[in-house]
Amino acid sequence: MATKREQREQTSAALRTTARRLFAEHGYAHVGLETIAQAAGVTKGALYHHFSSKAVLFRQVLADVQNEVGEQVQHAAEAQPDPWTYLVEGCRAFLTASTHPDIQRIMLIDGPSVLGWNDWRALDEQSSARLLTEALTTLIDAGTIPRQPVEPAARLLSGAMNEAALWLAQSGNTDADRDATMTALTRMLTSLK
Amino acid sequence: MATKREQREQTSAALRTTARRLFAEHGYAHVGLETIAQAAGVTKGALYHHFSSKAVLFRQVLADVQNEVGEQVQHAAEAQPDPWTYLVEGCRAFLTASTHPDIQRIMLIDGPSVLGWNDWRALDEQSSARLLTEALTTLIDAGTIPRQPVEPAARLLSGAMNEAALWLAQSGNTDADRDATMTALTRMLTSLK
DNA sequence: GACAATACCGACTGTCGGTATGTATTATCG
DNA sequence: CGATAATACATACCGACAGTCGGTATTGTC
Numbered sequence: 001m002a003t004k005r006e007q008r009e010q011t012s013a014a015l016r017t018t019a020r021r022l023f024a025e026h027g028y029a030h031v032g033l034e035t036i037a038q039a040a041g042v043t044k045g046a047l048y049h050h051f052s053s054k055a056v057l058f059r060q061v062l063a064d065v066q067n068e069v070g071e072q073v074q075h076a077a078e079a080q081p082d083p084w085t086y087l088v089e090g091c092r093a094f095l096t097a098s099t100h101p102d103i104q105r106i107m108l109i110d111g112p113s114v115l116g117w118n119d120w121r122a123l124d125e126q127s128s129a130r131l132l133t134e135a136l137t138t139l140i141d142a143g144t145i146p147r148q149p150v151e152p153a154a155r156l157l158s159g160a161m162n163e164a165a166l167w168l169a170q171s172g173n174t175d176a177d178r179d180a181t182m183t184a185l186t187r188m189l190t191s192l193k
Numbered sequence: 194m195a196t197k198r199e200q201r202e203q204t205s206a207a208l209r210t211t212a213r214r215l216f217a218e219h220g221y222a223h224v225g226l227e228t229i230a231q232a233a234g235v236t237k238g239a240l241y242h243h244f245s246s247k248a249v250l251f252r253q254v255l256a257d258v259q260n261e262v263g264e265q266v267q268h269a270a271e272a273q274p275d276p277w278t279y280l281v282e283g284c285r286a287f288l289t290a291s292t293h294p295d296i297q298r299i300m301l302i303d304g305p306s307v308l309g310w311n312d313w314r315a316l317d318e319q320s321s322a323r324l325l326t327e328a329l330t331t332l333i334d335a336g337t338i339p340r341q342p343v344e345p346a347a348r349l350l351s352g353a354m355n356e357a358a359l360w361l362a363q364s365g366n367t368d369a370d371r372d373a374t375m376t377a378l379t380r381m382l383t384s385l386k
Numbered sequence: 387g388a389c390a391a392t393a394c395c396g397a398c399t400g401t402c403g404g405t406a407t408g409t410a411t412t413a414t415c416g
Numbered sequence: 417c418g419a420t421a422a423t424a425c426a427t428a429c430c431g432a433c434a435g436t437c438g439g440t441a442t443t444g445t446c
Contacts (some may be wrong), residue, residue: 002443003443003444004391004392004393004442004443004444007392007393007394007442007443008392008393011393011394027306027309028306029222029306029307032432032433032434033433033434033435034432034433034434042394042395043394043395043396044395044396044434044435045393045394045395045396046393046394046395048434048435048436049392049393049394050393052435053434053435054433054434054435104310108305109305109306109309109310110306112301112302112306112359113220113221113222113302113303113305113306113307114222114306116220116302117297117302117359117363118363121359121360148373148377149370149373149377151360151370151373152357152360152370152373152374152376152377153377155356155357155360155374156353156354156356156357156374156377156378156381157353158356159352159353159354159355159356159357159359160349160350160352160353160356161349161352162352162356163348163349163351163352163353163355163356164345164348164349164352166305166310166314166352167314167344167345167348170310170311177342177344177345180341180342180344180345181345181348181349183345184341184342184345184346184349185349187384187385188349188381188384190384191380191381191383191384192380195412196412196413197411197412197413197422197423197424200411200412200423200424200425201423201424204424204425225401225402225403226402226403226404227401227402227403235424235425235426236425236426236427237403237404237426237427238424238425238426238427239424239425239426241403241404241405242423242424242425243424245404246403246404247402247403247404
């Protein structure tokens with residue numbers, strides 16, 4: 001039929017994608033493991049064979065989401081010619097990606113609450129936040145912006161973008177709002193210079 | 194013995210303060226209503242007589258916290274002579290107040306997850322976020338900063354401060370980190386000009 | 387081909403949010 | 417002042433759900 005490794009990867013992937021869909025749609029607290037297992041075509045026993053707890057499953061799902069966003073950001077950024085537009089376009093890409101409601105609920109709303117801020121931040125650092133600090137460091141080394149503590153600036157910018165994404169995703173916000181936000185954000189970035 | 198109104202207010206206050214302490218310490222999801230009720234010296238029946246659900250109790254607690262922070266910010270800000278330092282010192286006060294771990298867990302971590310971002314933002318708007326938009330509007334009207342969309346700028350700044358507060362509250366962060374953050378934040382504020 | 391490991395199932399348990407019912411105390415009103 | 421209503425709780429209970437455990441079937445190993 002199939003090798004164990006294939007089997008394992010297949011069920012695990014099915015559970016992760018199913019869980020991701022349901023977590024994104026209803027929120028972590030309002031989705032039961034029984035529901036996830038059934039929707040993935042297995043039982044709760046199988047789920048617990050792959051993930052030792054509900055939180056661990058969520059953590060995996062969050063990591064998937066983070067990596068996806070990180071890739072999108074990196075892809076958009078590395079197409080840019082110089083470090084400065086690398087930063088600006090990376091930020092724009094992050095804002096675009098994380099405005100998706102599905103991404104938000106998992107990455108920005110439930111993430112910190114379920115895993116705790118420390119753990120959440122560690123995951124964030126592995127994907128998109130790392131790109132931000134790297135970009136800032138590059139700009140400092142290149143002399144584009146003055147030497148300054150990178151960490152605080154990165155945290156401030158990261159928080160600003162997270163909140164902006166949540167706001168933009170609210171119904172009633174238009175493309176004009178998006179443009180205005182990007183304008184204000186660009187001004188913030190320029191303040192680093 | 195006591196009038197009904199007194200009795201009511203007393204038990205409600207006891208439940209709110211107890212719940213606040215426990216929510217702050219362990220997080221919303223890890224505190225049972227039975228625990229809260231017992232710690233407040235009543236039963237779960239009493240709790241449900243005052244609050245129709247766990248989420249409603251949390252909402253009340255969050256409102257209390259928000260108002261407290263809002264008052265601290267306003268108090269610090271209105272002591273300032275001009276609108277600009279009003280803004281800067283208000284931001285500093287917010288950062289100080291929301292760095293308290295007890296405040297954080299309720300206001301910044303669990304709040305959006307439990308109530309949903311919409312509802313959370315509505316409460317935020319009633320207390321501290323309102324002060325921010327008002328300050329920006331005043332500065333625009335006074336001509337200190339150019340006319341620009343207030344909402345996006347306010348959201349970006351609010352998010353930046355929230356995240357910075359969470360970061361600063363992590364163990365291992367010093368007064369120097371706080372100063373560096375405040376410096377970077379001030380630079381951001383100056384970018385509005 | 388036997389033994390071991392793995393993937394998964396299904397029934398069970400404890401905890402917890404929420405409800406329903408009962409009771410004592412205070413307010414209201416004729 | 418006495419009866420009725422309303423309020424402030426307590427207690428017992430239900431359903432849902434996260435997590436556990438023993439068992440089974442399939443695959444890998446020697």
